Amino acid sequence: MIAPPLLEIEDLRISFGTRTSDVRAVDGVNLEIRPGEVLGLVGESGSGKSVTARSIMRLVPMPPGKLVSGRILFHDLDLTSLPEREMEDLRGSRISMIFQDPMTFLNPLLTAGEQVSEAIRHHQGLDRAAAREEVLRLFREVGIPSPELRYGAYPHQLSGGLRQRVMIAIALSSRPELLIADEPTTALDVTIQAQILALLRDLQHDYGMSILLITHDLGVVAEICDRVAVMYAGRIVEQAPINALFDDPEHPYTLGLMNAIPRPDLPDIAPQPIEGSPPDMAHPPLGCPFHPRCPYREPICFEDVPRMREVAPGHAAACHFAGRKAFQLITSTHTPAVS
């Protein structure tokens, strides 16, 4: 029995107008996030994953951005047409967001404690003293040591990991139903990354919220996600439960991403980059957007845009050959032949 989705994105298309042409950053994304799940949104830089996430919060500057089509349903509210006033009430209270670089996303002139306290007072109407208590509680909860001391610290006096914990404390302060995490660990070093991911996983469990985790790192996805959506050139190309994705990737792009990960368990195999570079979204290729880089392409790929097809329950891919061709993960030094 699948619960009704918490957030449903339907046919979202967002373009950015430039002087000469329109760049289609998000090109028909369909996505749903269920209550209490961690959904990973994976893709290269420029694949449209951040724009998709920001459009949920309606933080995409318009202009130059333009909503071409689509709806974003949060419960039964359409976030694309909600009045700004009501959107402000949602932001930071029912939907929260944490960002990549907590240094620049915290106000340099306010102490860590004040910034959390401000969010609490703004959304919950607590007075200063009660908010302070709540901040200290949150600081303990997100694992900030000596919270009283950190309360009065400015962002530049905190380490990257602590700053990200402060951001998380701010985001969690009003117990959101959905937390959007935009590359939350990219700016951190590996050990801190693991701590922050473990923290997010724990908090997700305790708070029962859903998380939309945006990342370019399949390793991060493997660590905490329940389901994964892979984005390429503004589209979702594959969507699957976490195990199905890693066991049986049904889109050559997903496979390419996996082949690009260093394999400490298979030291003979060098990571294999995906040839070429993502398409220029002002002039996207005809047919499948991935065909210029695809080692499995066939004539049909140059002409027809593949639709999402379900290959197993909950596992869909936008490839003409999904479920029909066996895409091989590299397990020897033999590389797949390019046709």
Next chain:
Amino acid sequence: MAVDVAALAIPTTAEIIHSPWSMFWWRMRHNPKAVIGGLIVAFLIAVAVLAPFLAKKDPNDGELADSLAPPGQTYVLGADKNGRDILSRLIYGTRTALGGALMIVFISEIIGVPIGIWAAYRGGWVDETITRVWDMLLAFPPLLLAFAVVAAFGPGLPKAALALGILYVPFIARVVRSVTLVQKEMAYTEAARALGYGQGRIIFRHILPNCISPIIVVSSIDIAYALLDLAALSFLGLGVQPPTADWGTMLSEGQLVLLTAPHVALAAGFAIVVAVLGFNLLGDGLRDVLDPRQAQR
């Protein structure tokens, strides 16, 4: 909560956390320009406040018999044409000069800061229109426009200050606009929006405080210009009106007797030079102190 603090490998030792104020004072004390400028400005403010105690004689009460008396026992800096003590007039003139200059800068800020922020935050045609209007204002020599205003509304300190204050709006608004443009694009502004804060809160609580240091620097330099422009207006008889003690009017009176009694004009001129220098040095020093990139050198 399942997070084990000990396992997080984050140093828990208490760090000494410097308050921003103590950092500011430390840098100020180690910047010679800021120290000298600050001392001059502090001295001028003290003189203005304590004028009744410092001046031995009534600045407006003259002994005609002592007209143009040279510096000496009775009159430390001599007496002017009407036999008034120049030192006392200089001391009381500090009040008019500083008060007038502060009024000018205050007026320009009250109008200029919101306009600058608004132009930058709204962007688009609002920004275009506002910047064109102040470009036009900047194209005129400020004194010329001040003449026009005073000619239309009549002379006097409040009117001259108001006229100059409005003419100074572009100077401050320009700076505020450019720093707001930078702050607006900063990530924390986006984070503030993601927290559901309204425009007013974002502008006044998050953007404005980050624009304060350039505003302070520009203000102190603008005070120096305001002192000069106000003195110039008074010199021409359009600003402060006699018999009120003012450096500009003293200079103007002294000019008539420059060859026979140079001390009248010299004293007022010297006061203006010192005050302008003081505020300029303070402004320069503040810029070094408040701009971390400059301070790193």
